[in-house]
Each structure stands twice: as C-alpha cells, then as structure tokens.
Amino acid sequence: MNDVVSYKRDGEIGVITINNPPVNALGHAVRQGILDALAQGTADDDAKALIITGGGRTFPAGADIREFGKPPQEPSLPDVINQLEASKKLLIAAVHGTALGGGMEITLGCDYRVALDSAKMGLPEVHLGLLPGAGGTQRLPRLIGAKAAMEAIVAGKPMKAAQLQKMGVVDKVVSGDLMAQALDYARQLVAKDAPLRPVRDLEVKAESADIFSDFEKSIARKSRGFLAPFHCIKAVQAATESSDFEAGLKRERELFAELLKSPESAAQRHVFFAEREVAKIPGIDKKTAKRDIEQVGIIGAGTMGGGIAMNFLSAGIPVRVLEMKQEALDKGVALIRKNYEATAKKGRMTSDQVEKCMALLDTTLAYDDLSEVDLVIEAVFENMKVKKEVFGELDRVCKKGAILATNTSTLDVNEIAQSTKRPEDVIGMHFFSPANVMKLLENVRGDKTSDEVIATVMALSKRIGKVGVLVGVCNGFVGNRILHKRQHQATQLVNEGATPAQVDKVLFDFGLPMGPFAMADLAGLDVGWRIREGLREDDPANAPEYNWLDALAEQKRWGQKTGGGVFDYAEGDRTPRPSDVTAAEIEKYRKEKGIETRDVSDDEILERCLYVMVNEGAKILEEGIAMRPLDVDIVWIYGYGFPVYRGGLMFWADQVGLDKIYAKIKQFHEEAGEDEWKPSALLEKLAGQGKGFGDL
Template identity: 50%
Template sequence: MTASYEVRGQVAVITLNNPPVNGLGYETRKATAEGIERANNDAAVKAIVLTGAGKAFSGGADIREFGSPKALAEPNLLSLIKVVENSGKPVVAAIHSVCMGGGLELALGCHYRVVAPGTQVALPEVKLGLVPGAGGTQRLPRVLGVEVALNMIVKGDPVKSEQLAALPGQKLFDQLAEGDVLEAALAYAQQVADVRPLPLVRNLKARHPEGDAYFQFARNTVKAMAKNFPAPARCVDCVEQATKTRNIDDGLAYEREAFISLMMTPECKALRHAFFAERAASKIPDVPEDTPQRKIEQVAVIGAGTMGGGISMNFLNAGIPVTILETKQEALDRGIATIRKNYEAQVKKGKLKQDKYEQRMALLTTTLDYADIKNADLVIEAVFEELGVKEKVFTTLDEVMKPGAILASNTSTLDVDKIAGFTKRPQDVVGMHFFSPANVMKLLEVVRGAKTGKDVLATVMSLAKKIKKTAVVSGVCDGFIGNRMIEQYSRQAGFLLEEGATPQQVDKAVEKFGFAMGPFRMGDLAGNDIGWAIRKRRYQEKPDMRYSKTADLLCEMGRYGQKTGAGWYDYVPGKRDAIPSSVVNEMIEKHRAELGITPRKISDEEIVHRLVYSLVNEGAKIVEEGIASKASDVDMVYLTGYGFPLHRGGPMNYADTQGLFNVVQTMKRFAKNPHDDASFWEPAPLLARLAAEGKSFN
C-alpha cells in the first residue's frame, strides 16, 4: 500500500499503488512525496509522471484511515499537493479509469494533466456531507469555469473525461490521450521538460460575470434540493470564495474551515455511517470473501405480476437472460406489456436508448412449462404470499431444476426453512426479498435459511452488486428485518389514533422528521388489505399481541387505499394526492368513544419518538437474536427500503445520536401510558445493556 518509483529515459514515473482504487493513505502520500523529492534530486531526470496502478488513477482518501490519526498524519493531502506544486521539474498526471475526490485534487496540483477517454471524474465529498477538503472548490472553478465546477461539486456525480475535455476554454486537461495514457504522458512530459515557468492552477483566475446573482440563485437551488443537508450550501460558499479572494491560500483556508466544521455535523456523521454500513452489509461474518461462487448465466422467474416483472427487469438491465414462467398466457401477456411500458417510459424520458431497450427485451423469454426453465442457474419464485402456493412451486422446482441451481423465494414474511423443507436440496434454497417496485428499490433482503449453503450466500451477495442492489442478510423470522420492525411501527401509529391523533397529524410529524412517507400514506400506497391479512394471522398465532382496531374497521369499510380510491385518505381518480377524510375521522372518533378514551393533544415529538423508538427496540432484538449480524445492517434496510431519512443515518444510528440512556428513559415513560402496550416498551436486553454501559449500537 504505497507508491512505486522508476525512471524511463529522462522521466521519473511515480505510480500510486494502494488497491483497490489507490486511496491516498499515509504510506501512499509519504512514498509519493519522497518520489517527487528523489526525482528533483536526480540530475538525469527532467520531468515526472504521476499515475495510478490497476483500475484507477486515484479514488481519493483511503476510507480505511477515516477517523484515525493516519488520516491527518504529515504529509497530509494538502501538504502533498504543495510538494507537487513546488516541484522544480514538471509533474504530469497520467489520469485513467477513476479520478475522484482527493485523487482529482492531487491531479489539479500537477503542472499538466493527460487523461484517458472514459475516465470517471468527480468530487463526491458532498455525498458524505462534506465539501472537498484539499483545494477542490478553489482549483476546479479555475480550470472548468465557475458554473460547470459548482455543478460537479454540489452534485458529486462522476462525469466522463471526454465530456469535460470538449468544453470550450477548459484548462483541466492538457491532452486527451489516444492509446496508452502512460505512453502519452511520457511523450508529453518530454515535450514540456524544459518549459518554464511551470504552469500552476493556483495562478489562474476564477471569475463569474454576474457573481452575486448567480451565487444567490445557486443557494436557492441547493436549499430546495437538499434542505436537510448543510454541505451543498457550504460548497456554494466555498466556490464563491474562490471568485472573491485575491490569494488562493485564503480560499484554501476558508474551504478547510468549512470541511472541518461539516465533519462534526450530525448529517455528515449519518452519511459517513451509511457509507460504511453499505460496505459492511456485504460482509457476512462466517462466509469468507474467497468463498467459491456458482455461475449465474441464466435466470428464471416464477410469476409475471408486479413483483415478477420488476425482478426480471433487474437482471435484464444487467445483461442476464431471463425466462418468466406463468400458469396462464393472459398473465404472461399482461406482465410482458408492463415491462415494455416501463422501458418505453424510460426511453421517452431519455433515460434509456432505444437500442438498449431492444437488447434487454431480446434477453427475455416466456413459458407456461416448467421444463423450459430446468437449465436456469437461479430461479426466483414471486407467486402469491401463501405457504400452500409456495409448497406447490418448490416441490415442482425440486423435481425439474438441474443440480446446483439456486432456488430463491421472494417471500416477505414466510418461513424460508419451511419452504426449503419442500425440497430435497435445502442447501440450495435462499430468500431473495425484493421491495416494490422491484426494478427501482435498492434494497434486497437475502434470507439465510438454517441449511442455506455458504456458496449460495456468496453468489447471491455478489449477484446483488451486479444488479445494483444493496443486499442485507437476514436470518429466518416472521417478517425478517424490515417487515418485522415495521409491524411495531404500525402498531404505535394505530395506538396514536386511539389516543387523539389523526392520520394526517401522524404522517406530517414523521414526514417533517424526514421520512419519505408517513405510516398511513404508506398503508394506502401498499394496500391496507395486506396488513389486514397479516393481523388476521396474528390474531390466531399471537392472541396476546395488541393492535388498534381502527385499521380493521377501515378495511371492513372496503377502504384498501389508492387502488380502491379510498383508504386512510380520499383520492381523486387518476391522482395520488392524499385528501383528509371526514369519514375516516368520524370512524376513529366513534371507535375512541367506544373504548372510553378521552382524546388528548399529542405532540409531534411524541409521535416521532414512539414510531422511531419502536423500530429501535425491535431492531435491538433482531441484532441480539442474530437475525441481523450488526446494527448497521438494520440501518441499511431502513435507509434503502423504507424511506428512513438519510440525514438521520437509520433508526439505530439515530438512537446512538440521541444517546441510548435517553432512549431507554423515554421508553420507560411510554410504558406508563395506559393506552399503549407497556410490555413492548421493556427495553430489549441489548439496548438496556449498551445504555447501562454508556455504549452505542454502532
């Protein structure tokens, strides 16, 4: 994890070599600075080329050093860039593949830049709640112009090098390489070896002809787009500073101050938590990274409904052939028509090219016969959520599928071990719980049965990355991680109605907290009859578990949600706007009177904490039971599948920020409420233990 040094003719080549993306860790920074000094001290060397080994120039900071003393140890990145700028011999950056964050800032410190076409260029720090911290906001506007640079900085998304190289007047790249970028950079270094003075980005000017108006417009825009995050607005401030300071060092100091102050904000901590949690989710404690994987070259999906069609699109998008199986031709035809409609909408919006659409559809075949899917490497069942139906499907799959095929169920609540028991190959059975709409939602709950093979888990987790899902492993329990927790959240929402709240008050409180949608709007969207079916099962299996009857009364009125034009809210045909319903409010008031409850004024704070802490307490039980291997997995489920606000970092992270001692104290108060479920508010053993020890989940 360092940088190598070699001399080719009169040019010294320093190669960053810190896999996987040449992160600028301490050893790499130190070796690079030493290489620059060595080249300057060698009379035979006339120029220096700086490049990266493998599949990146540099992806920026080494995330393995985040929060450690090494991250700030000298030479830090600012010091290294100063070493490069102060080199007495020209430094040419040979940029390829990936040039992001600190990697781009380092390249901007070089005297010249030669780039390979197709290179992904970005300053993505805003996605971690930060501004670039090593001169990005000061140097990029000087080479790309203020508006282009600011757009890149506040969005943080990668842009292809050839797009940037084609901009009129750009000074970011001196040459777009044809062929090998290192060879091009070596040739360029020889051309400029004797050119003096050495050009420096810091000496260029950053100007905007209508600066005050433009920056005010930019502030208004980012405020509307990122209201819960302070970093985008600080990016605007920093770029504006680049246009106003006479001395770039003043701008660099301003940027650094912004970087350090943002580092301490809860939003930044939440985004960094989510960043690491997503990477940690792919690591399964007892499944080594070198576990052999099965080949997945052909996928079959059972069921052409909403879920089956959405699941199929994920694999088609990744270039994997799919066969959809149905029992009736009409169902197949409807399913294929929906897939076409979804793709055509993307084409119409310019998000998908016509030829790509045609390529994806060419990978799709359909059948009514199980014999036609027998050679698939993976089959995913997406049929009706009833154990008897699943039994028929898996018994048939066991008979027809080739040995070694992975048999997956898209069940959202049912026992994967029972499903595996319908086959003679339980080691091949796994849960793959996609979230609706399956072609859009990022979350994939991978449900590990008692006998699921480690190679099956490794294969499915790797495949999830290929189809661009965030996969989280769950053990077997009713509802797995996400739906098990949401049941407690929904129970609390019901109790709040009985005690005096309205559906719109509850929804507005949690939406103000940052949820994409409150529990009652969510119920209307998903279908209130789904929850009703689960409660009916609960009344038989867990007669002691208390629920508000308001949701049952709603369903008895036929108000299932948007699909029936009425649920907790009223809906106008063709629109999704939730209109408060006097009928529903009357039903709640009547039910409240029958229970003998005098309604009370409930604060938004109580609503939020009852709902969120119900998730926290159930999440703690899930971690303690080993259903989730770590608290951050619970956070990833809620951030990517349930609309939990990203700037809060997930329910477990939010509890950490509040202090687990305070969370437990609040729960004890809730337990004293005679209309709530006191037994539920008994803190989970893990939560109680961590609070007593002054520790946190993460």
C-alpha cells in the same frame, strides 16, 4: 524513495508512478512518496517535464479510508498538492481508472491533464458529509467556472473523460496505451515551450450574483437534512469573493473542519463503512464456493415479478418468467418494456440497450421449462399454502444445484423449505417495491440454507446492483418486523387523538421520505388488510383486532391506486390530502371502543414511533435475526428511506443515548402494558453500562 511511489526518466520526461494497490489510496506513505519523487524529478536536470500517474488499474482513487478518524500525519494532502503546483517543471497528470476525491485534486495541482478515454474523475466527498478539502473547491472553479464547479462538487458523481474535456478539466483524451500517449503529449508541450499553468493563478468569477442562492433553492428538497451540499456551495462562493487564493483555502479548511465534527458527516461515514461491511458474513469463509448464475427463472409476471426480472435483465442475465395464463404474461412483458422505455426517455439508457434487455427475456406457462435455470425466485401471492405448492413444483422440475428463492416479505422461509427435499438450496430473497428501483435485498437464511447458497446470493446481490443484507427467519424479518411495530404505534396515536396528517408530518420532518400513512397508501391498504385477514383466519387468538384501516380497505380505499386510502388523491397527483371518509371511520372506531381523545404532542409521536423501532431492533439483535447493528441500519436506510444523515436506526439511537431511550420505553411499558413496549434485555444492559449499539 519509498516502496509505493517511484521515479524514473524516459528520455527527457520524468515519470512519477504511484503503486499502492488495489486503488492507489493516498495514505501517508503515498503522500510522502509523491513529495520525495517530486524532489528527485525537480533535481533531475535532464528531465524537461514531469508526468504523475498511477500504476496498476487506476490513478489514485481517493483517500486511504483506514486513516479516517485517526490523527493526521504530515505531509497533508493539501501540502502535497501545493508543492506539486509550485513545481518549476512542467507537470502533467496522466489519468486512467477512477481519479476520485484527493486523486482528482492531485490532477488539479498539475499544469496539464491527459486522460484515457475510459477514465473517470470526480469529487465524491459530499457523500461522506464532507467537501473536497485539498483545494478542490478553490481550484475547480478557477478551471471551469463557479457554476459548473459547484454543480459537479455537490453532485459528487464521477464524470467521464470526454465530459471532463468538454468542461475544460482534461486537456487531452487518448485511447490505447496511456503512458505512450502521455509521454508523446509531454514531449509536444516541451517542444513548443508550453508555459507552466498553475490553476491557482487563474481568475474566477461568479457568472451572476444569484447563482449560489438559486442553486441552494434548486437542491433544497433533494438535500433536505444534509449539511455538506450547502457547505460545498459556501466554499465555491468563497473562491469568487477574493483574488487571494490562500484566503479561499483557509475558508475551505474552516468549512471542512465544521463538517468533520458534524453529526451528519459522522452518520454518513458510518453508512459508507456499514454498506461495505454488510457484505462480509461472520462465520462464512470468503473462499466459500459460489454457484454460477447464468439463467434465472421467476414465478409471477406481476408488478413485483416484473421488477425483479428487470434487475437481472439489466445485468445481462437471461430471465424466464412463468405465469399461469398467457394474458398475465403478456401484461407483465408489456409493463417491463414500458418501464425500460420510460427510462430511455429520461436519457438513462439507449433504445439499443432497451432491446438488448428485452431480448434476454423469455416466458412460459409450464413449470417444466424451468428445468435448466440456476436460480428461481417466486413472487406470487403472500400466502403460505400457495407458496408451498409452488416450491413443491420447483422441487420436482429444477435441476440439482439450482437455488430456490422466495420473495416473501413476512412468511416462514423454513416452512416453505419443508415443501422441498432440498432445504439447503432454499433461501429468501426479499426485494422491495418497486423492485427495479429499491436498492435493498433482504436475503433470508433458513435453518438449513447452505453457506454456498448464502455466498452465491450475497455476491449476486452486488452483481444486480443491490445492497444485500443477510437476515434470519422471523415474521417480517428485520425491516417489516420493525415497520409493523411503528405502524401499530402510529395507528394507536391516531386512535388516541392525533390525526394521520400530524403523525406523517412529524416523521417527514424527522427526515423520512414519507409518513407511515402515506407509505401505507403507496403500498396499498389492501396488502396489510389481506395479511391481517389471513392471521385472523389462521390464528384467531393472536390476530390483530379489527380497526378503521380495515374499514377503509373493505370500502376498496386501497390508497394511491384507487384514488383514496387514508388520504384522498386527485387524479394524476400523489399529494396526500386529509379525507372526510377516513376522519369519519376514525371517529366511529373511537366511539365503538369508548376512547376519549386527547391532544397528542409531536414529541410523543416521534418518541413512540421511533423508540418502539429501536426496542424491536434490539430484540432482533438479541435473537440473532440480524447479526450486527449495522445490518439493521442498512436495511432501514435502503429499504425504508431512513435518513442517511442520521446514520440508520441503531446509529441514531446511540446518538440520542440508550439510557434516555430505555427510560422512555420503560415509562411507555408501565403506562400501556403492551408487550411491544417491554424493554429489550440487550437495550437494558447497554443502557445500564452507559454503552451503545456501536460497542457491540
């Protein structure tokens, strides 16, 4: 026996316990330990049946991620499950916690399954660009039918014990003491001489000839660009095409191997690890004290302020919202309730949960009522003067130790902090719109922000369901700074002869959820216009020149909210349609500037829009605004919809080749002479060394 798997007998029932904290990951030692314990239990003549369970807080929650990318060690998980299934003694899985991936596949290798009512099971491999590779695509269809299995495997979501019992995966759901109930269940099975029930011996048939093609069509839009969902469908289909279980397993292994070697899976696995790594801040000790956040204040009850409030309310944290007028407060509260009720109508929360969230919401018209909050976030107009006035008031009224946060998307957090006597307590918390939906939270560290405040806000990000990324201070931080460069190139391409629809289509086809101009219409053309107008007023020498986007904004063509922006929109329809008004403004601008148009290729659009982003990302890394390439990747995936199957901006650049990207950037710089095309020193260095951002 080894240290991570034990065998003991309780009366006539043998118990195999996996004890590999924290989540009983199925590493090599565990796999070998299961086989050793199985052999011991099989040889134990006094054991009439065997239970396999997890010690500690969970049944095995999946593979050992430390083994990812390393040469496989025998025994493999498929071999372990095959041997469990071949056992001549009745085998019962007793499940608590989360049995995910290989953990669930182990349960499918057993004859019977009993689960605690709080347990969850699922096959999430699709989110790593893989499929269940230890027989899951072959056994689950035999247990619950091809259609239900295919849907569960492609969704990759954990399912609750009650749902699993209804589907036919779990035989018995229990509450209280799992082990006591599992032993009792095992003894009942032994007493009635229950048969061995290897899942591989069950018959599986497709419910209809069209279920696979119909399902592919139904997921085509959502799964655009991903490979794994469609390989999962093929694997389940293989289970229905032959009564030979081994033939199905062989096909599963072939499809798994294809995915493992695919760029899509490599990208998805990079994102998986990056999302976990991004929470670890170099230079800040894990033991750094964190402040208690028990009540939050929010300045502004508009769309952004209300969305921010919902994050905390949904996490059970009381919120007090401040506005200058009662009318604005009433409107903001009504919108929050409307959003919650819309969620309830979709079945994602109950009416009781709506009322619990709303009961945590309080409002005020007076700054003094924020004196006891632990964190306050301002979400007012994007204007430095206004924000400094707000922070001056917060400095006056907030208690010692309160964290003062700004939701600014572009402004200098250090300058905002200077309007207080406690810059160490000031930090940026840049939520993305809609704030109650978007997962990214750009936490902006000022020059004097304390480690304690940083540690608190990063931990709080996770508590409210966000992916927090720590960034430094510059105009636009990481996300918007890169975005502004892309938007400028998109506009330039239209100036030179492309159409907005052509530019948008190229980037949509690349995998982004929408193109730059449809995105501008969604955000509102007035937002960028007001920022540009502010720059023209504050810094005329460095302000952006007037262009056709400004002309549209001045006509109150602000995008979807006004029925027209760069594109036209029909009432109740968000589909962008080419606009004659926009075409006329573009043509007018070209004539005024004396621009002779030309045909612009799709390849040029892709290279100019994306390579300028890579170059800016490299400059951000040079300056230390982002600490690691993976920080840039996560910002762009969760803030702007960069395709997960491409792994993020910097990961994708490595796949293209930095030498190729650098050569093009150098060419664009020579042709255009624009400063944004000046190659990053870091990019030049890595390209010259034949390295990538992943080598940093």
